[in-house]
């Protein structure tokens with residue numbers, strides 16, 4: 001029996017060596033090796049790890065905003081997926097959740113709708129109340145600039161005067177994370193996807209009537225306020241919303257601040 005097993009093992013070993021010496025296999029191996037040793041690839045892997053190590057999370061920022069208001073608060077989350085990751089951790093008197101359920105079949109939310117459907121029905125008074133105003137609206141639905149833009153615009157119409165809009169994924173560490181196609185995972189960003197959220201957020205950073213900043217943690221936690229002075233406007237405008245321009249001038253363009261700096265800003 002033992003002799004038979006050794007024979008099979010030797011045969012497999014021979015096969016593996018044969019495959020390795022095959023030129024197409026060798027070419028594929030070399031190509032894979034050169035990808036993994038590419039400087040952009042290696043830097044992105046390190047940035048993935050660095051982001052995961054940052055301790056402040058989106059719920060810390062959201063809870064701080066809610067607490068700063070020092071009253072009964074109403075919270076809305078757009079894009080929930082698994083409530084235990086964020087929604088359940090939020091401390092507000094009244095909480096509402098919206099998600100069409102693209103990423104979690106169970107989708108245990110209040111409104112199983114896209115954000116557009118939700119706001120359209122809200123405006124018509126078909127759900128909740130058309131004059132409802134929220135203290136904090138957390139936008140974390142579809143991570144594409146055009147949708148983030150619409151979500152911010154709609155949220156502004158339902159935000160209390162001293163309320164906050166908070167957005168996840170505003171600080172993509174590399175262009176791979178800021179790709180438009182979420183399913184493309186053959187990059188060093190792997191399954192991490194911030195999409196083009198930063199562009200939607202940046203558009204409102206340029207709005208003269210609004211204040212904004214981005215807490216540098218948990219992939220960039222953007223905050224927009226109509227009343228609290230946050231990070232000053234970018235000095236140099238990134239007219240074409242180019243990733244490299246944002247990357248070279250991240251602090252100014254995104255208004256990057258630490259959580260401590262943010263807390264000092266909003267009191």
Ligand SMILES: C[S@@+](CC[C@H](N)C(=O)[O-])C[C@H]1O[C@@H](n2cnc3c(N)ncnc32)[C@H](O)[C@@H]1O
Pocket residue numbers: 058078079080081082085086087098099100101102103104113114115116140141142147168
């Ligand atoms: C990144 S997950 C949300 C994560 C969650 N907010 C958290 O902090 O853990 C994105 C969610 O947005 C939802 N989504 C996708 N498109 C949407 C849309 N147009 N409107 C609202 N939600 C959307 C998806 O179904 C998914 O559950």
